[in-house]
Amino acid sequence: MKYAESIIDTIGNTPLVKLNKITQEIQSLVLAKVESFNPGNSVKDRMALKMIEDAEKDGRLKPGGTIVEGTSGNTGMGLALTAIVKGYKLICVSTDKQSKEKFDVLKAVGAKVIVCPTNVSPEDPNSYYSVSKRIAEKTPNSWYVNQYDNLSNTLAHYETTGPEIWDQTDGKITDFVVGVGTGGTISGVGKFLKEKNPNIRIWGIDTYGSVFKKYHETGIFDKNEIYPYVTEGIGEDILPKNVNFSLIDHFEKVTDKDAALYTRKLAKLEGIFAGNSCGAAIKGILQLKENFKKNNIVVVLLHDSGSRYIAKIYNDDWMKKMKFL
Ligand SMILES: Cc1ncc(COP(=O)(O)O)c(C=O)c1O
Structure with a gap:
């Protein structure tokens, strides 16, 4: 018999899925690590x-x-x-x-x-x-718990998500793209991948209204960068200990509107019903397309499921109210 001892034994080992349409304008193979397959529907x-x-x-x-x-x-x-x-x-x-x-x-x-x-x-x-x-x-x-400064957060991704991506791509991954909130995912996966191959580039997706990009580029924590935004799960008004800025090659900001629209496109074009920050990550790849050539293998991590956004991103009235449609 094959069964898990409890639901928590089913965490991890999520699939890597080729994107066929939404990133068509990019020459690289783009693979999505679909984390909604976890039992709690997120990474x-x-x-x-x-x-x-x-x-x-x-x-x-x-x-x-x-x-x-x-x-x-x-x-x-x-x-x-x-x-x-x-x-x-x-x-x-x-x-x-x-x-x-x-x-x-x-x-x-x-x-x-x-x-x-x-x-x-x-x-x-x-x-x-x-x-x-x-x-x-x-x-x-x-x-x-303090997920922002608790370094077990990063360690989880260093021990599981990073090795899974390495194995699933046979070590051929060249670029990892992911939204950044507490920083656990990017820092854990980034550390593992860069230890395996220091040439792998790590791209962080940020929001307008967050401090990350400017801090990364200038070392300045600029309070003027902070204002309310809509995208859920990424961007911060603090510097969590889990964000290891030295591992990140570049931060790309994506607007709330684009994040919302590309989340919907992901569902329509690929059949991947994902959350708000996933649309931001996809749009981030498209904004960065000059960097992704034919021989690159790009992995984007999709954090969660669309089921948590039915009243927002997947609701036309809400989208119109936000002037996203
Ligand atoms: C939906 C969603 N996207 C992205 C993130 C960012 O992941 P991390 O906190 O590992 O940087 C989170 C977690 O905060 C999240 O819940």
Whole structure:
């Protein structure tokens, strides 16, 4: 018989799928690592499991404890699945920018969800960074995950996602393109791939309203770069410890409108029903097309599933309201 011991044993080993139409104007073979195949429907299952396992090992997380995290949903889902299997409670703190379905899904898998305002600075006592820290301090036997600075996040991708991509391409990958939020995915995969072959280029996709690109290019943390934006999951107003800037060759910014439109195109042209940041990554590849020649093998990682964006990206009324259609 072939079966998994629990749902968390099905995390990882996601497929690599050739893009046939959406990147047609690019000469390279473009392959998508489709992370919605994870049980929580996103790449974040990988790092959630690793962060919990590492915290168990060094005693930060104790039996019957409560896991507290500031999460936009995908990390929460990964934490929830692992918490159920391992017998922990989970409190997720998020922002009102996120799709409502994400909160409903988290509640469905047993998490308590607390929603904070988006448009406040990280230092504001009502920000989701501050609220999650405060809840963790006040809840007995609790552990604050902190996916931004918890380096087990990067390690999960160094140990699983990176090696999978290397093996699936027989070591022939030349370029890795991925949206950057906490930085765990790009830094873990990037470190693994560059150790295997330092010529592999690592391309980070950023949003307008985020500090990453300017910081990477100038070393300046420019508060003027920060303003509200719509794209979910990528771009930041902080510098997470998980972003290893030295591994990243270039950051490319994609607009909210393009991210939304290309997410819809991905579903229509390739049959890949993916999330908002995936459209940004695809549009980023097209913006960077001069760099991708016939012999290049480009891997783009698609973080999550479209099911969490039905009321937004995949809803015509919302798209019109945002002036994206
Ligand atoms: C939908 C989505 N896209 C992209 C990312 C960015 O991934 P990472 O945090 O590993 O940089 C995340 C995670 O925050 C996400 O949830």
